[in-house]
Amino acid sequence: MRLALREAMLGFRRAPLLSVLGIVTIAFSLFSVGVFALVALNVRDAIRAIEDRVEIRAYLTAGTEDDQVAIAVSDLESQPGVAKATYVSPDQALERAKKEFVAFGDEFEDAVLPGSIELRLKEGFRDPQAVDKVATLLKAYPFIDDVRYGREWIEKIYRLRSVAAAVGGGLGVVFALAAVIIIGATIRMEVLARAREIKIMQLVGATDGFIRSPFLIEGCLKGLAGGVLALLLAYVAQVIVSGALGYADVRFFAPWQALLGVVAGAVIGVLGSLMSVGRHLRQV
Amino acid sequence: MGTTASPRGPGIVRFTKVALEYPRRGTALTDVSFEVAKGEFVFLTGHSGAGKSTILKLVAMQERPTHGDVRVTGYSSTTAKRRDIPKLRRKLGIVFQDFRLLEDRSVEQNIAFALEVIGTPPGAIAPKVARLLTQVGLASKGTSQLHELSGGEQQRVAIARALVNDPLVLVADEPTGNLDAKATSGIFQLLRDINAAGTAVLMATHDLSLIHRSGLRFLALDRGHLVYDGDDASRLATA
Numbered sequence A: 001m002r003l004a005l006r007e008a009m010l011g012f013r014r015a016p017l018l019s020v021l022g023i024v025t026i027a028f029s030l031f032s033v034g035v036f037a038l039v040a041l042n043v044r045d046a047i048r049a050i051e052d053r054v055e056i057r058a059y060l061t062a063g064t065e066d067d068q069v070a071i072a073v074s075d076l077e078s079q080p081g082v083a084k085a086t087y088v089s090p091d092q093a094l095e096r097a098k099k100e101f102v103a104f105g106d107e108f109e110d111a112v113l114p115g116s117i118e119l120r121l122k123e124g125f126r127d128p129q130a131v132d133k134v135a136t137l138l139k140a141y142p143f144i145d146d147v148r149y150g151r152e153w154i155e156k157i158y159r160l161r162s163v164a165a166a167v168g169g170g171l172g173v174v175f176a177l178a179a180v181i182i183i184g185a186t187i188r189m190e191v192l193a194r195a196r197e198i199k200i201m202q203l204v205g206a207t208d209g210f211i212r213s214p215f216l217i218e219g220c221l222k223g224l225a226g227g228v229l230a231l232l233l234a235y236v237a238q239v240i241v242s243g244a245l246g247y248a249d250v251r252f253f254a255p256w257q258a259l260l261g262v263v264a265g266a267v268i269g270v271l272g273s274l275m276s277v278g279r280h281l282r283q284v
Numbered sequence B: 001m002g003t004t005a006s007p008r009g010p011g012i013v014r015f016t017k018v019a020l021e022y023p024r025r026g027t028a029l030t031d032v033s034f035e036v037a038k039g040e041f042v043f044l045t046g047h048s049g050a051g052k053s054t055i056l057k058l059v060a061m062q063e064r065p066t067h068g069d070v071r072v073t074g075y076s077s078t079t080a081k082r083r084d085i086p087k088l089r090r091k092l093g094i095v096f097q098d099f100r101l102l103e104d105r106s107v108e109q110n111i112a113f114a115l116e117v118i119g120t121p122p123g124a125i126a127p128k129v130a131r132l133l134t135q136v137g138l139a140s141k142g143t144s145q146l147h148e149l150s151g152g153e154q155q156r157v158a159i160a161r162a163l164v165n166d167p168l169v170l171v172a173d174e175p176t177g178n179l180d181a182k183a184t185s186g187i188f189q190l191l192r193d194i195n196a197a198g199t200a201v202l203m204a205t206h207d208l209s210l211i212h213r214s215g216l217r218f219l220a221l222d223r224g225h226l227v228y229d230g231d232d233a234s235r236l237a238t239a
């Protein structure tokens, strides 16, 4: 183990430029993934905030009896996914309109607004399909005239989120692969530079694991360094972006997410070196 | 006379109808069978390309036979897994014509490296290095750099390194091939001493006079065939 650590450190000193290149590649790839992840995180936050306002409004035909509506309201509230159903009578609607449009207060004096039922949905039931389902339910009541909800709006946001996730994930995989290959190439140079030593190790009876370990440690250390660097870059980017947007609650990674990123760096480093050492050991 | 002049104990190396074909290059060995007893000294001789190195590579399981079986200190080429090979190698010592030392390190460091690799406890390394250097007659050269040594001395370092495992079998591929007559007899005497202490030695060589003078058993190879196995030096000419 001591020997392995020493050899691993020797690798850094023997090829400092290549080592730095490898670390920077890992950092760059993780940074790209990290930026997408941050965007996705913040978009998700934004969607949550919008979703909180998702509501369905069902307008009633004029002259609908109050007790008919009361039954419908309690019916609806017992439906899965419905958080709250509220009856807004024509009078209340008029009150609200007056309050919201104070400037036009007089215009509303004699207006007759339709009564309506307002529905709020539970979290997890705000995606387009779930909203559709509730809307269909509403339309089944004979006294419901029209059902309004931000259907297109909701669908657009959801599509945006899927696209962002796909692009982020795809780029993440591509960059991670590139990092594995570059780290692999770096370690391969190390392996070739030390081919003679490796040969001697094999002749005196070193196990494959023993020969591999300094390279794996080297790959792991480089990956960790790359991960930490990526985290720093992402943090700087986050500070700059939230400064530019002018509001402070642009979210950064939670500690466990940051840790996951650094660990991913280590995994990339280990995979890269495993690949090239493995190939070398199979050849000899 | 017979071909079995050497006393044969239980075989520590046994080749049974061994053939090796290199892809595209053709046949390197054909139907080779022989046995080496514990503590025996056996030469391998024959023209260039006859298959001497190939036999030694098979002993160290750097190659596996295409046909037949190679059995070395209990490991069979037919059944040994890749992870068995390090275990086998820890019972062998291997020496080459070109020494294969680490040029950028001192004599001591070369031997210490091998000891570290096989997991010798750090405290035990320095005394063992000293003991091995004494054994090969280089007690005063431990701190020398390799380029300060003669060829014969470098080969002694390589032999000391081959002894780190206290081998049952020492495999030497033309260990005197790059050395003058004086250095050659020195190295040969060292191998004889190691052999006298109980290690079987398999040594490939072109040096027929060395075989002749020693009167030891030799295997003569010709284009991959084993054509003579015995100690009748008069048969050397035909080999």
Ligand SMILES: Nc1ncnc2c1ncn2[C@@H]1O[C@H](COP(=O)(O)OP(=O)(O)OP(=O)(O)O)[C@@H](O)[C@H]1O
Pocket (backbone or CB within 6 Å): B022, B023, B025, B027, B028, B046, B047, B048, B049, B050, B051, B052, B053, B054, B055
């Ligand atoms: N790695 C290899 N790939 C293909 N052919 C090989 C390989 N190693 C050896 N050979 C062939 O196998 C045959 C035997 O070679 P080997 O090295 O055993 O001969 P040798 O008796 O040791 O010769 P020399 O005295 O020149 O060292 C030769 O024809 C050689 O060309």
Ligand SMILES: [Mg+2]
Pocket (backbone or CB within 6 Å): B052, B053, B054, B173
């Ligand atoms: Mg040879």
